[in-house]
Amino acid sequence: MATLPWIDPDRLWFPPPEQALDDPDGLLALGGDLSPDRLVLAYRHGIFPWYSEEQPILWWSPNPRCVLFPDEIHVSRSLRRALNQQRFHITADRAFAQVIRICAESRQEGTWITDEMAAAYTRLHQMGIAHSIEAWNRHGELVGGMYGLALGRCFFGESMFSLETNASKVVMVHLAGQLRAWGYTIIDCQVESGHLLRMGARCIPRSEFLSILESSVDRPPVQQDWNFQWCWTGPEV
Template identity: 45%
Template sequence: MAIYLTELDSNNLSFPSPFEALDDPNGLLAFGGDLSSARLVTAYHNGIFPWYGPDEPILWWSPSQRAVFDPKTFKPARSVKKFQRKHQYQVSINRAFDQVIDHCAALRSAEETWINEEMRDAYKQLAQLGHCHSVEVWQQNQLIGGLYGLSVGQLFCGESMFSLQSNASKIALWYFCDHFKQYGGKLIDCQVLNDHTQSLGAFELPREDFIKSLLSLRQQAVDKQCFQPQWLVQAEEQ
């Protein structure tokens, strides 16, 4: 059976409705276009994100079930809290964006990662424009974990995370959830549920519910101090 998939016009930033996405593969919506900052911002503001492998065109997705974290109800595991009390990792925001995204890419093989050089350059540009942000975890001044994603009003669209030491990405998520909530953040998108994100407390929303939340949250700003470069945790404060 023939499948119709929209090819994006390089001169037009518009996307088809997320509700036109395919059921198989789940959420595939369109292909082509580019990774310009304007197109990426448009995509995320409409519940759409790029994901594609080597030797594929740019593919755009909006899955039928969206994995999310609720900062209000997020709770780190007791073992992670105990670990942090002992090891006193430091946590910061927007102090090493380029390093975070490069680590997220480097920890996967070229065949596995979607974070290719083109993607990294595009998201680094978004960071320079104030749309993309990182959370960093440090031990003795060494970057050992973190995550990055885009801010869309009171929604944060998480893209990837990494750990070089035990529990580093879990601690990044924990402190970011607390911080984001304090500054007015309401929801964290992590795209597609997997065993790891589910173990951390992610749950699924039907596409309709996610888009409804997105349309509301994108209109509401978090406090402007939320994503200023800053320390969330320093060793001497533990």
Template identity: 45%
Template sequence: MTKHLIVLSEDNLSFPDPESALNDPDGLLAIGGDLSVARLQNAYQQAIFPWFSEGEPILWWSPKKRAVIMPEEVHISKSMAKFIRQTDLTLSINHAFNDVIHACSMPRKTQAETWISSDIINAYHQLHLQGKAHSVEVWHDDKLVGGLYGVNVGGVFCGESMFHEHSNASKLAFIGLCQHFKRYGGVVIDCQMITAHLASLGVKEALRGDFIRQLTQYQSCNISAQCWERQKLVLSK
């Protein structure tokens, strides 16, 4: 069956079935629409996320394979466990969302540009103000040296991006998220697409259909609002 790219209208928040996404490029589902809070929430509830470069139209994706982890399965290597015991880095939640997303938007050494455009930053800032998007920060004294941000959908946390300016800082943020989210009843963390960095932390690939079933099952979980209150995080050692 031939698959076609769907063009979204700005006055209709609905998305096509993720299983109708293109095979090449993998997961491209739709184009257009907007980045309103309502549309973004609708997208994440259906395993869909935006990903496009500055100057491009909005592109919506749901790839055939999804990088996911149950938070209790996060892998902490012996060297990382030693680092956690000895480090003077500290962690927090929702102390500096805007700073984290701006840091994540900086191009990596191997990149000429970033997909986290000003439109994305503004859109996720609005999600954060609505209590839907959250950040984990890593600090060295008063300097932000690492962190991550993402969107919470009930018992699922959909990670968007992470950064580090200090060795192991992004790993520390991810481990902190896993432990904290599990403590409040979180069930699944979505990392979108697998990387060697994520795989080293225990993240595995799942088929899109399996992830959608998890998302459908767990997005109605009632995660206490206390989970996302501004607070310091203490890692289990």
């Protein structure tokens, strides 16, 4: 493997994302810490941490980047039925700790959401930077959710889970609808998956992604607090 920059925990700095490796795709640096200031700096520049328990902190900026533009969300026929049936009640920031815990427990390939990661994002949540979106069934049980960071008019998705059919998809539809209403530009999905692509996500060059961040990450959204008011109204979405 090529020599990677080591991030000194005492220095708030990252190498340019363009210096990331092609193989493995997007690996940029290692080391540093998960302090709020460093995490915010990373996301502002299209960089995120992703590592296992036995590894140092690894920082990534893949090329291309998987993103979802809020007005491009795709609602399939089966998902439309689930939305019309109103099987789930959607909330925001009501159960952040539960969402991140279940996301960690639901990773079948072995979690990358270490205790250190969970604590770091919980700190960001307490600062009003990280947010959760929850889906509750009719029995009041938490059955789907996701969490991520909101900076300016950009939302950086981190992880999601679904314990009932379509629960996480319904969360995504409501997230996209609400962010569109608030004037958000983009939802960062980090790495592509079939699930995300089927919902309208697509891969764009890293240079385009960084350009979008540059123009959007410092623009305040229409609404600052995370009081979800958007609701599904039909097939026009």
